[in-house]
Amino acid sequence: MKRAVYFGALLTAALTASGNAQKVETPVKIGVALAQTSNTALLGQEQVIGARFAEKYLNARGGINGTPFKLVFQDAAGDENSAINAFQNLINKERVVGIVGPTLSQQAFAADPIAERAKVPVLGPSNTAKGIPQIGDFIARVSAPVAVVAPNAVKQALKLDPKIKKVAVLYAQNDAFSVSETGTFQETAKAQGLTLSTVQKFQTTDTDFTTQVTSVLNADADLVIISGLAADGGNLVKQLRQLGYKGLIIGGNGLNTSNMFPVCQKLCDGVIIAQAYSPAQPSAANQVFVKDYRAQYKKDPPQFAAQAYAGVQVMVEALKVIDRKKKLNTWDLDDLRVALNKQILLGKYNTPLGPISFDKEGELNQREFYVAQIRMKDAKNGSFVYLK
Ligand code: 1QQ
Structure with a gap:
């Protein structure tokens, strides 16, 4: 009787310890928490397009060494609570390996600590305020700081x-x-x-x-x-x-x-x-992106689309490196999230933003910046003309 209780307790302890130890599913899920509604969707819409472009293009080129990945979208709207809910859903229900988002720094300061505590890597596609990478070890950004x-x-x-x-x-x-x-x-x-x-x-x-x-x-x-x-x-x-x-x-x-x-x-x-982006950026990655984007939208891609694309691309390239060492579907999710965070920070990436990497805090290293001026043809149609 005593022994049974003892083994029962052991079993419970083992189950609790491995409560999160689920194997990684395929297709591999990457979370995307952006503003799909609210006024902030004026900015988020372009990001959603950029992320979808990356999903389509990178999967067509073999995904993660032959395994497809899937973006799981959760609307983070324009406020802190929506961003927190989106992060919680992606982390706990969808069990994504990492998150690209949210749209605003204001939201990142509220939602990123949730990912940090859960040890889930986050790439901020448009979080440019001072102090974002310093939120925690799991927080990096592909959006160069306003400074x-x-x-x-x-x-x-x-x-x-x-x-x-x-x-x-x-x-x-x-x-x-x-x-x-x-x-x-x-x-x-x-x-x-x-x-x-x-x-x-x-x-x-x-x-x-x-x-x-x-x-x-x-x-x-x-x-x-x-x-x-x-x-x-x-x-x-x-x-x-x-x-x-x-x-x-x-x-x-x-x-x-x-x-x-x-x-x-x-x-x-x-x-x-x-x-922080120019359609004229000469990298091969950008030229393909610009060509595909123009074919679909009859205009040049905007900065927010390019940054969201880069966010997805960085996640996928880091996952490829990990998968080459040990197949992704043999990893425990918690371990993979930690390994992914490490690999994101180690890698160098040729993106539509040009060549990028991160410092050890998760701050972006990017070389080139530009300035554009809005030129309106009429009340509805205009474009960003690059001055530099
Ligand atoms: C931030 C920003 C936004 C204006 C991007 C959409 O740079 O909140 O950090």
Whole structure:
């Protein structure tokens, strides 16, 4: 009797210890938690397209050494709770090997710690605020930080108009990325010898910017720099022009989408936005991506699509290396997640962003950055013209 109890206890202990020790299923599941709904979907839509492109293209080329992989999408919308729910579903129900997402840094600061605790690798496809890789050992990003990307826009604006002296800076105070980006913009402006003549705050949910625009006009600024997201940013650009602002406008990464065109329409014209991607990037990986994207959408791929593609590609290439040493379907899921995280950080990748790798914290090493300017043909149609 005693013995039976003892073995029973042992068995329970063994089952508990191996409670998570499930073998990896095929096709291998990679989680994708992006904004498919909400205003943030203006940005997320392009990411979903980029991720799907990678899935189709990489699977057609053999997937993971002959084993297909499958992207499992969970809508992370634009808020923290949706991102947390999406991560929890992907980790615990879908049992994915890793996650590409979420869309916003604001969401990453809330959801990434869930993956960190579960030891599931995360690649941020568009989380550019300061401090993202430092959330934890399992958090890396394929999206270069604003600190590196944003200054290029200010330098380019000064090339276009060397007489610029007074700058008005506006930012969304309820969004972590916007707060981080405006910090970089303000430092860069000062370092370039410009005067910050006004700093204005708003919310990403705002639609009326009369107060802020009035302050910009009163400050007599000859450059406006906006850190917000696509809907609020687009409305702000529109209202600046409608109320008579004539100078250059720099938009931050949250305005970096043609999905903003329906908001500011013709008044989007001339907005300068720094880019972590160029369709002209000469890598073979990019040229194939651009060709396929153009064939399907009759335009060049945008930055957010290219970064999401890169996120999926990095996961797949890291999985290939692991699979060559020990077939993926013989791994326990928990062990594979840990091994995948390690391999992601070790690898070098030739992506549409050009050659990339990571430092030991998960920060991205990327070489080239660009600046583009929006050119509207009419109220609906426009494009990003690369200046650099
Ligand atoms: C961030 C961003 C967003 C504007 C990307 C969609 O860069 O939240 O970090």
